[in-house]
Amino acid sequence: MNNFLEVWKTLMLFGGIAIIVAGLVYYLLYFFRLSIIPDFKSKYDFINTSEIAWLKRVFLIVGIGVAFLINTYASETIKEMGAWFFVRFFFGVAGATLIAYIAALVLDYWYPTKINSKLRKWRYMPRINPKTGDKMKLLSEDEEDVHLDAGMIAEENVFSIDYDVWIDEKTKEVKIEKYPGHLTALRCNNCGFYTMRVVKEEIVEKYEDGSPKELLKNYQCSYCKNKRATQFNISTKEADDYKNIKPKSTKSPRNVELVKIEIRAGHKGNKFYEFQSIEEAQAFLEAFDFDKLA
């Protein structure tokens, strides 16, 4: 039995170190993977879709390595097999779970704020025209509309999709990039744009005490005006209170460079939104609805 404990200790020690090293290599692999993506928009998309899931896997691997190392604890002092072995094994599993779980919580709730600044970096880094090598200029919300078609503008107006328009001022070449907007809208079956939004809600069924039970949501596409209605069960959530808050402004809107809105949403965390004008921020608050948060 002593022999088994010796083998076990060696396995756990070197296995644990190897797994932790593998986790670190996997972590570095992420940055290598990111660095070989040539264009900025693709880097943005890769970070946006992969970074959090990738880091979760890193912590899971490291957690398993730590579990191995926990299984070497006190192996110098206790030489006889016993129940302690299984207790220690359990602590190893618990340690791995704790590391992976806490990392997942941090990555889900705290990390998105951090990742946003990375995303902004790649989103606003000046694009290079591949043909001429010249820097392109990002158009403002007001300037870009002439380069977008009506459906794209409708999507921007309901904040479901955000388009960035880059222009090469010498050659007038245009590059349009598509980003997820702040609010979700449904895809219209008729025109295909993400412009289907709730226009009217009516209560169609009530409980005996008069409180609402079922709701009929009437959707209309803000682009092609196509209509749809869907029935929902009522949630008890009251989250509309923020809708009427108007952004405070004493300055003339012309001097406004940026409007930042922070919405504190309890367990859903804080959300930050940025707009180029007060009008845009106001329109966003008008359209704001917790159920539509992207």
Ligand SMILES: [Zn+2]
């Ligand atoms: Zn439509």
